[in-house]
Amino acid sequence: MQTWWVELLCALLIVLVVPLIAGYIVLVERKVMADMQARLGPMRVGPHGLLQPVADALKLLIKEDLIPNNADQFIFWFAPVLSVTAALTSMGAVAFGPWFQVARDINIGLLFVVGVSALGPFGIVLGGWASNNHYSIIGALRSTAQLISYETTAGFALVSGFLLAGTLNVRAIVEHQRTENAWYVFLAPIGFFTYLIASIAETNRAPFDLPEAESELVAGYMTEYSGFRWSLYVLAEYANMIVVASVGTTLFLGGWLRPFPNVHWLGWLDAVPTLLLAAVGAYCVFRAGKQPARVQSLFMSAVALACFVVAAIFGLSAPFGHLPLQFMHDGLYGAFWFLLKVSVYIYLFMWLRFTLPRFRFDQLMRLGWHILIPLAFINVVDVAVALALSSEFGLNRWLAMAVTTAATLGAAMLLLRWNDKYSAAASAALLADSSIVEDSHAG
Amino acid sequence: MLDSAIFYFFAGIAVISAVLMVTRRNAIHSAVFLITTLLATAGIFLQLRAEFLFIAQIFLYVGGIMVLFIFVIMLVRLDVPLPQIRSGLQKWIALFVALAVGVEAGVVLWQARKVPGQGLLIPNPAPAGKLPPNTEELARGLFGSYLLPFEIASVLLLVAMVGAVVMAKKRTDAP
Numbered sequence: 001m002q003t004w005w006v007e008l009l010c011a012l013l014i015v016l017v018v019p020l021i022a023g024y025i026v027l028v029e030r031k032v033m034a035d036m037q038a039r040l041g042p043m044r045v046g047p048h049g050l051l052q053p054v055a056d057a058l059k060l061l062i063k064e065d066l067i068p069n070n071a072d073q074f075i076f077w078f079a080p081v082l083s084v085t086a087a088l089t090s091m092g093a094v095a096f097g098p099w100f101q102v103a104r105d106i107n108i109g110l111l112f113v114v115g116v117s118a119l120g121p122f123g124i125v126l127g128g129w130a131s132n133n134h135y136s137i138i139g140a141l142r143s144t145a146q147l148i149s150y151e152t153t154a155g156f157a158l159v160s161g162f163l164l165a166g167t168l169n170v171r172a173i174v175e176h177q178r179t180e181n182a183w184y185v186f187l188a189p190i191g192f193f194t195y196l197i198a199s200i201a202e203t204n205r206a207p208f209d210l211p212e213a214e215s216e217l218v219a220g221y222m223t224e225y226s227g228f229r230w231s232l233y234v235l236a237e238y239a240n241m242i243v244v245a246s247v248g249t250t251l252f253l254g255g256w257l258r259p260f261p262n263v264h265w266l267g268w269l270d271a272v273p274t275l276l277l278a279a280v281g282a283y284c285v286f287r288a289g290k291q292p293a294r295v296q297s298l299f300m301s302a303v304a305l306a307c308f309v310v311a312a313i314f315g316l317s318a319p320f321g322h323l324p325l326q327f328m329h330d331g332l333y334g335a336f337w338f339l340l341k342v343s344v345y346i347y348l349f350m351w352l353r354f355t356l357p358r359f360r361f362d363q364l365m366r367l368g369w370h371i372l373i374p375l376a377f378i379n380v381v382d383v384a385v386a387l388a389l390s391s392e393f394g395l396n397r398w399l400a401m402a403v404t405t406a407a408t409l410g411a412a413m414l415l416l417r418w419n420d421k422y423s424a425a426a427s428a429a430l431l432a433d434s435s436i437v438e439d440s441h442a443g
Numbered sequence: 444m445l446d447s448a449i450f451y452f453f454a455g456i457a458v459i460s461a462v463l464m465v466t467r468r469n470a471i472h473s474a475v476f477l478i479t480t481l482l483a484t485a486g487i488f489l490q491l492r493a494e495f496l497f498i499a500q501i502f503l504y505v506g507g508i509m510v511l512f513i514f515v516i517m518l519v520r521l522d523v524p525l526p527q528i529r530s531g532l533q534k535w536i537a538l539f540v541a542l543a544v545g546v547e548a549g550v551v552l553w554q555a556r557k558v559p560g561q562g563l564l565i566p567n568p569a570p571a572g573k574l575p576p577n578t579e580e581l582a583r584g585l586f587g588s589y590l591l592p593f594e595i596a597s598v599l600l601l602v603a604m605v606g607a608v609v610m611a612k613k614r615t616d617a618p
Binding site (some may be wrong): 072075106107108111112114115116118119121122126137140141144145146148151168320354 | 471472475478494495497498502503505506507509510511513514517518573577
């Protein structure tokens, strides 16, 4: 059914639309931050700052392109490109709905997404090195150490989901969650939460944003970057957020399935996309007349028109089931729910960023190696045990999962207690060490 | 036709960047060309429809081991050359090994020329058409027919890892 030109079109759409989406995620992030800090955020460019990303992109494009004299010219040029390429390529296997996927018949499915996005750190570490700047190189080293530590956790958290699905194929995983009657987040909650934490660390987001900690490292690995090269790094970071959110959504949050896909009396949920878009359009019409400038009201009307058109497409594709439009209907609704879940996931990232203070580096390493990695291991074993209990001994699947999840939680408690004891001893030893060093300096 | 074009594309990149990796003076540049070689090899795996090997190559070698390589290169002072690397004997050993491998490859290629119909000796060529799912086949092989060697290899790696940790660990009981 799907031919090569459809795949090419999908790939082109990803490459063209993701930078735009990334720009708007930045805007949303600034707005969310402003809201949490009781201020307004960008308001000048366009109504409620809606055109701010366009203005920012233009500004970055026409900025002077600086390359430090002692930088390694080629690697300095190449590093941000590598980061962006890795992030965008890994989206090739993500299924944004049942029909929108570039690489469909790829056997390794989600592993492709995770593996190719693992190339991104090279852009960071090479960029930091090529800048020939101490802050950059410290940021790059921190970032490498952090990514290696948390990738293990993320990988094992994904394994617990793969065990439940029994396949790596993206669409098979989502369909399996439909037949299972449950998103995997309910079957393997600990797997989801370890993945969530590891994915925040992997995208260098606060509270794990030590590679670019502005209070100590200026901007970490991007200190020497400016203008469009800098924006490539930012694009890679936000594209990576979309990637990790998509992986989490696909494996643990039911992909493109609507909530409760098999419950018939909740069928009205299918009308939500149409109604939501129509409501947004109506709000825009309502506000259009009250804008101070003529351009702004024109813009609001255009947004309203776009909303109404898309809502009409959504609404009209629904009644014609089993016609060619069914195809469009499935794809559109799937994409809607998928993107909604991804947005909630990314909103969670922002929420955490503006709520939690930054970790210290030794705390970050201890959390990764002493708590999360053992916990992910134990979780994989426990999920496997639960699966064996339900398939070999006929135990109820939910009961088996509940028992093993409780066991994993108990193990987590033990890990935390041991870690507290150990870390107290370790910091005492560190303190003793540093006092010796100071003494020798004084002597 | 397209398959061989893709193969020669990736193979060419792999060989050229392997040569560049050896000849670069700057260690980071060498590492970058090694990464390119590994990626090109991964591309050949993908062209052969060995998807799992492709992603394992990227995950383990490029994403894991090479990141650690670069990490170490950045932390170690490279402008101080190690005396044992500078010994003259090494050049001759390297030359001998290179010659041996070259002769071996030449012999294999020469013998393959005699077989009619095929370019190279292929004992059991894979059937044409759709291959069985790669990941599942590999898992059946590793955890079925070759379980014992697989487990022995993993225990060996574990022992090596524990040994490395013990050797690298700061001794706290020392005075």
